[in-house]
Amino acid sequence: MTDEPKQTIQAKVLEEIKSGHLLMRPKWRFALNLALFAVGMALALALVWYMVSFTIFILHDSGAWFGPSFGPRGWLAVIGSLPGVIIFLAILFVIVLEILVHHFAFSYRRPVVYSLGGIMLLVVIGSAAVAKARVHERLTSYAERHHVPMMAPLARVFRGRPNAHLFPGTIATTTENGFVLTTRRGDFIYIHISQSTRLPPGFLFAAGDKVMIFGDRMASSVTAFGVRPLCPPRQLPPPPGCDE
Numbered sequence: 001m002t003d004e005p006k007q008t009i010q011a012k013v014l015e016e017i018k019s020g021h022l023l024m025r026p027k028w029r030f031a032l033n034l035a036l037f038a039v040g041m042a043l044a045l046a047l048v049w050y051m052v053s054f055t056i057f058i059l060h061d062s063g064a065w066f067g068p069s070f071g072p073r074g075w076l077a078v079i080g081s082l083p084g085v086i087i088f089l090a091i092l093f094v095i096v097l098e099i100l101v102h103h104f105a106f107s108y109r110r111p112v113v114y115s116l117g118g119i120m121l122l123v124v125i126g127s128a129a130v131a132k133a134r135v136h137e138r139l140t141s142y143a144e145r146h147h148v149p150m151m152a153p154l155a156r157v158f159r160g161r162p163n164a165h166l167f168p169g170t171i172a173t174t175t176e177n178g179f180v181l182t183t184r185r186g187d188f189i190y191i192h193i194s195q196s197t198r199l200p201p202g203f204l205f206a207a208g209d210k211v212m213i214f215g216d217r218m219a220s221s222v223t224a225f226g227v228r229p230l231c232p233p234r235q236l237p238p239p240p241g242c243d244e
Helices: 003-019 027-062 064-070 072-081 084-101 112-132 135-146 151-159
Strands: 166-175 178-183 188-192 210-218 221-229
Touching (some): 027 064, 027 084, 027 135, 027 166, 064 221, 084 112, 166 188, 188 210
Parallel strands (some): 188 221
Antiparallel strands (some): 166 178, 166 210
16 A cells, blocks of 8 residues: 555656656766756855955954944944955855755754854854964065965055045154054054043053054054054064064
């Protein structure tokens, strides 16, 4: 009795094939489709890793990474430093990745939140690993030295974007009310320190220190709302990039 329904289904399938309504596809086509989906997923994930880690690199490079330590105004400065185009593309590729994932059996008929959560976990782990490996520092430095098409202009556009309230640079000399800052563009800015300026405890500013200033600029001077060192004190081993 149990074999009869199975034989009936097989007979119907054979009739559909003979009538031309159902086409049989070779196994290699399924294998090819599977391989294409897998390659597409790997490529989309790699692009998301690249773009998210590039955003982290931009925030570190501009000094905006330290913005939240200055409170709500600092968060606004961080938002203003985000590369909107890069973030939009990263979100777009996350959506593409989610669509590709649902073609595999392990995510079929499962809530989207599960697959999306897994994707976001992979994005966070992978992007953090790429950022920690300083891939973008090396790529940007190589592109600028060798004038690589597309890469060099892209690096200049995002690295050179000024922020209205964030000023990373090196202390050229100290003054009675603050110090003179040399920006990465070679400009000199007079930094005014007041009693309300948020300073790191126990940190003494000296010529050659790399710092990030948060404040309001008027012409060639900035009234500092806060100051953060970009590198630890000299007696501590500096992290990669501080001795450059």
